[in-house]
Amino acid sequence: MGDTKETPETVLRGIEAARLAGLKVKVNAVIRAGYNEHSVEK
Structure with missing residues (x-):
């Protein structure tokens, strides 16, 4: 999940909480080359 100590689950819960509160997300x-470019379809 990049440059954070938070788990993906924590981030997703925060996104869902914001969405349920009526915020646009x-x-x-x-x-990043050498880090996560393999995750992107070319």
């Missing part, structure tokens, strides 16, 4: 991603 936008999730961004940063692709």
